Amino acid sequence: MVLVRVFTVGVCVALAAGVAAAADIYTEDQYRFIVSTALTHFWGRAKLSDGSFVQPASDEDRRTLPIPYPEAKGVVDFSVTAGVAVWCGFDYVPYYTVYMRVEGQRQI
Helix, strand or coil: CHHHHHHHHHHHHHHHHHHHHCCCCCCHHHHHHHHHHHHHCCCCCCECCCCCECCCCCHHHHCCCCCCHHHHHHHHHHHHHHHHHHHCCCCCHHHHHHHHHHHHHCCC
16 A cells, blocks of 8 residues: 555656646647636636735726736646646645745746
């Protein structure tokens, strides 16, 4: 049983490393679909640091990405790595916390 767990952890680490190293994991159409779907579910559901929900200022804002498209693709790529970690039974929170700290310091 220990060997099975060690093997599973090894496979998951290899998957996560491969995913983390990959750029442009999806086709452009797939990225656009994922980003569009995320935008649809963003407004009124995402929370700001003060706990309030993000709301668009106008209908035009509702249809506009709040971050540049290349950054949105980067978020999608990050999500794949976190998803593999969760699928493997690992805690994604430490990875997510570091990612958010680094992203918060970047200038877009």
